[in-house]
Amino acid sequence: MHSVSEENYIKAIFHLQDGKMLVSTNEIAGRMNTKASSVTDMLKKLSDKKLAEYIPYKGARLTENGVRCANQIIRKHRLWEVFLVEKLDFSWDEVHEIAEQLEHIQSQKLIDQLDKHLDFPKKDPHGDPIPDSNGNYEVINKTLLSQLKKGDKGTLVGVIDTSSNFLNYLDKHSIQLGTQIEVLEREDFDNSFTLQVNAKSLQVSQQIADNLYLKITS
Amino acid sequence: MHSVSEENYIKAIFHLQDGKMLVSTNEIAGRMNTKASSVTDMLKKLSDKKLAEYIPYKGARLTENGVRCANQIIRKHRLWEVFLVEKLDFSWDEVHEIAEQLEHIQSQKLIDQLDKHLDFPKKDPHGDPIPDSNGNYEVINKTLLSQLKKGDKGTLVGVIDTSSNFLNYLDKHSIQLGTQIEVLEREDFDNSFTLQVNAKSLQVSQQIADNLYLKITS
């Protein structure tokens, strides 16, 4: 159907266009580690295929078809991540790169059976929702840690960065999905936080607070 | 490491070179559905990478390195086939094409964990042996049905053709791995056979007899 490269661009645009009207060439290039000129070429192709609307010098966004396509790739990515963690004993920091390959395997039956084998999971190992075969998914009520005030409390329900580096850092401090987190202090000048986690206090930088989603409990 | 295309050529050469000194350009082109000129190009590349020895106008064969590489691809292919049948309820005629894609996923840990998850299977759904991580595998004692004489009996232990067409034909007659087969009659002029299978008699052409491996029991 679509090439691996096309699929990776579709997925990148989907993630970048959240909220925004148009996604810029440079944003896409940044996320995909390619050059702007390569992005321009691909935007023309996706536009020809009616997967994206592309306005030169302005940016692009996915069409309905493009969104449908993106959701199917994301569905595959996240189901494979669940498989790797649940069935093959991978930890949550090891699965992203492999899923990045597996998401491009073409077989409708494969993904349907995998979904069934995993007992129709609703979330992946990083707390992200898994679209069903129609592209629908549960919206999870969540707030970025970096937007909380002193005294706010919550449960970790998602991470944005799924790199080994970041997830290993969380593991080191026994932070996982479901962990209770309270904001003890917030430094305004550098946006760093002092948290109460696992009965200990922990200093975290803004960069970390920007990558943790909590479900507020008070 | 190696591209998908290179891996597919390596696998094709491996299967073709069994016994033979050298595999010809045309044999490879035939198996891969490409043109001879494309094969020549690839043989030069594999030769540069020390994966094959290539003698222009004569043919090619894999080096030790090439064989090692082929065995790892075959290991992945067959483990994925077992996974699809054992865990995802695929039938043996549906798995080959999907495994053809999955065999190119790059992750040593993935394949080790998959092997463990499947409880270290020794054979794939078509009766073919699965190499271990060192490339070693059990040699199975087997004879082509087409080489049997009247009165010979055996158990089905393997198939050569793994296309849906052929495997569906076997399913239609309830023939699977382990099925008892006896040669009731053999027609010399067209090499067709009359078999005793599942308490019924069955006429099969040479083409079918050429694709079934039996373990002789008398």
Place this chain on the structure above:
DNA sequence: ATTAAAGTTTAGTCTTGTCTAAAAGTATTG
């Protein structure tokens, strides 16, 4: 309103893998 800076596209090149048509090598056979 100019000019400078930043962002984007175009033009041209490269690599991988494929193809066709033509040339060259090998095998067959009378």
Place this chain on the structure above:
DNA sequence: CAATACTTTTAGACAAGACTAAACTTTAAT
């Protein structure tokens, strides 16, 4: 052993996807 058939390689082209350098647009700043 020469003519013919078959196989294989070469030469040249193409498509996908990437890159660099140059040109062009848009935005920001004087």
